[in-house]
Amino acid sequence: xxxxxxxxxxxxxxxxxxxxxxxxxxxxxxxxxxxxxxxxxxxxxxxxxxxxxxxxxxxxxxxxxxxxxxxxxxxxxxxxxxxxxxxxxxxxxxxxxxxxxxxxxxxxxxxxxxxxxxxxxxxxxxxxxxxxxxxxxxxxxxxxxxxxxxxxxxxxxxxxxxxxxxxxxxxxxxxxxxxxxxxxxxxxxxxxxxxxxxxxxxxxxxxxxxxxxxxxxxxxxxxxxxxxxxxxxxxxxxxxxxxxxxxxxxxxxxxxxxxxxxxxxxxxxxxxxxxxxxxxxxxxxxxxxxxxxxx
Numbered sequence: 001x002x003x004x005x006x007x008x009x010x011x012x013x014x015x016x017x018x019x020x021x022x023x024x025x026x027x028x029x030x031x032x033x034x035x036x037x038x039x040x041x042x043x044x045x046x047x048x049x050x051x052x053x054x055x056x057x058x059x060x061x062x063x064x065x066x067x068x069x070x071x072x073x074x075x076x077x078x079x080x081x082x083x084x085x086x087x088x089x090x091x092x093x094x095x096x097x098x099x100x101x102x103x104x105x106x107x108x109x110x111x112x113x114x115x116x117x118x119x120x121x122x123x124x125x126x127x128x129x130x131x132x133x134x135x136x137x138x139x140x141x142x143x144x145x146x147x148x149x150x151x152x153x154x155x156x157x158x159x160x161x162x163x164x165x166x167x168x169x170x171x172x173x174x175x176x177x178x179x180x181x182x183x184x185x186x187x188x189x190x191x192x193x194x195x196x197x198x199x200x201x202x203x204x205x206x207x208x209x210x211x212x213x214x215x216x217x218x219x220x221x222x223x224x225x226x227x228x229x230x231x232x233x234x235x236x237x238x239x240x241x242x243x244x245x246x247x248x249x250x251x252x253x254x255x256x257x258x259x260x261x262x263x264x265x266x267x268x269x270x271x272x273x274x275x276x277x278x279x280x281x282x283x284x285x286x287x288x289x290x291x292x293x294x295x
Contacts, residue, residue, distance in 0.1 A: 041102075050125075057085065060103075074102060075159045077155045081111070095271070105121070146180040163213070176222065181293040183227075186240075219251050224255070227256075232263055240258070
């Protein structure tokens with residue numbers, strides 16, 4: 001007769017597996033999502049924000065909402081050519097359980113598009129979520145919800161450009177003034193020159209300089225929280241320090257935390273509420289930032 005394993009033992013096994021193979025592996029993320037509680041939110045899946053199969057988003061709605069409940073749009077990473085909203089229910093649950101409305105969009109990836117196509121998609125998703133929340137659709141109370149933009153890795157570059165280059169939200173029928181805050185996790189904000197042929201294809205030379213959020217800081221950006229790991233070997237932590245310095249010099253409120261001993265994936269795995277991955281202080285820091293900046 002098979003003995004049923006206790007829940008804590010299953011979680012320990014998954015923790016050890018994730019530690020060895022990394023959250024970036026889809027199987028590990030799938031297993032993590034499988035044990036993440038779903039009772040903290042109501043999921044509204046695959047809402048279209050534009051034409052095409054990649055221009056869809058998922059909404060994670062907390063149990064209690066008001067006309068001023070903050071809205072967080074999280075843009076996933078994946079080197080601009082991989083990744084999906086379906087990997088990140090644990091992030092939706094993590095923030096929805098803190099009382100926030102969360103939107104996680106897909107966006108076009110290379111080779112379907114090149115820069116700036118994925119940034120345009122991100123901006124269109126942000127504008128669509130803002131309109132939806134303000135109008136009170138999909139069960140959200142109508143109101144002027146504080147709007148936050150958050151991204152990890154390549155998603156942080158996309159979010160960073162949306163927050164600094166005013167053309168993107170303007171083109172989507174919104175404006176940077178609607179953003180109450182920008183949260184960047186392990187983002188590449190100042191990564192030129194390119195040496196990898198793959199990234200040279202994703203970022204054509206003619207528009208390459210326009211892919212750097214640091215080039216657009218003007219002083220009218222939303223308050224920012226920038227987080228990275230000191231041991232990140234995928235995106236140099238100097239990217240975070242560079243953007244923080246530009247924002248600070250322009251008079252933009254910016255908070256920066258570099259976590260010793262953490263790598264690239266740790267900053268996002270820290271949002272797990274069921275396993276001790278990464279550093280729990282990151283989730284607490286983000287929640288505090290949103291609550292403070294939401295007023």
